[in-house]
Amino acid sequence: xxxxxxxxxxxxxxxxxxxxxxxxxxxxxxxxxxxxxxxxxxxxxxxxxxxxxxxxxxxxxxxxxxxxxxxxxxxxxxxxxxxxxxxxxxxxxxxxxxxxxxxxxxxxxxxxx
Amino acid sequence: xxxxxxxxxxxxxxxxxxxxxxxxxxxxxxxxxxxxxxxxxxxxxxxxxxxxxxxxxxxxxxxxxxxxxxxxxxxxxxxxxxxxxxxxxxxxxxxxxxxxxxxxxxxxxxxxxx
Numbered sequence: 001x002x003x004x005x006x007x008x009x010x011x012x013x014x015x016x017x018x019x020x021x022x023x024x025x026x027x028x029x030x031x032x033x034x035x036x037x038x039x040x041x042x043x044x045x046x047x048x049x050x051x052x053x054x055x056x057x058x059x060x061x062x063x064x065x066x067x068x069x070x071x072x073x074x075x076x077x078x079x080x081x082x083x084x085x086x087x088x089x090x091x092x093x094x095x096x097x098x099x100x101x102x103x104x105x106x107x108x109x110x111x112x113x
Numbered sequence: 114x115x116x117x118x119x120x121x122x123x124x125x126x127x128x129x130x131x132x133x134x135x136x137x138x139x140x141x142x143x144x145x146x147x148x149x150x151x152x153x154x155x156x157x158x159x160x161x162x163x164x165x166x167x168x169x170x171x172x173x174x175x176x177x178x179x180x181x182x183x184x185x186x187x188x189x190x191x192x193x194x195x196x197x198x199x200x201x202x203x204x205x206x207x208x209x210x211x212x213x214x215x216x217x218x219x220x221x222x223x224x225x226x227x
Binding site: 032034036038041042043044045046049051052088090094095098099100101102103105106 | 117144146148153154155156157158161163168169203205207209210211212213214215216217218219220221
């Protein structure tokens, strides 16, 4: 069965510092991978997705993620954090069958001055 | 202009009541979903409809009944509400039901059962 593990439920960085949010997946078939962001009291917004094209995926707001099959990872990065990046980030996977998103537990990103 | 909208935004009710949440999308999508986010922010799919046909039905109590009157609407009716039903319920839609399709989420309905 497919699953997603997000290492670190809370990550805190300084404004301007590198953001690295970790995501590992398990899947017996090639996966589709997604990163969503959730701002307080709002719905989820897609940051980026991997659908078996380029392994380095660029998304909105300066975020990118690299699919590494050998490591079963899809870590999210941003070179320089902004205060507005503070939010909850969810990694998700879809494998086989229907369009059923399996979410990780989420990582709360805090950005301090 | 809202792509995926849900009503109501907040719902406070007593145990044992029956309530409905409505979802509408104006994206012309064929597939719609309901997800539940619990108090620990964990998200789990409940149902999915494609062209008004139920295609995903997770292990959800049968007190929860989705209904899709047309492709643009997916409603969720909950009977005999329990304390554990308190959560945020998100509706989502996608162009089709292939795995590569992006799902667009609504703003959520915050349900509190007292």
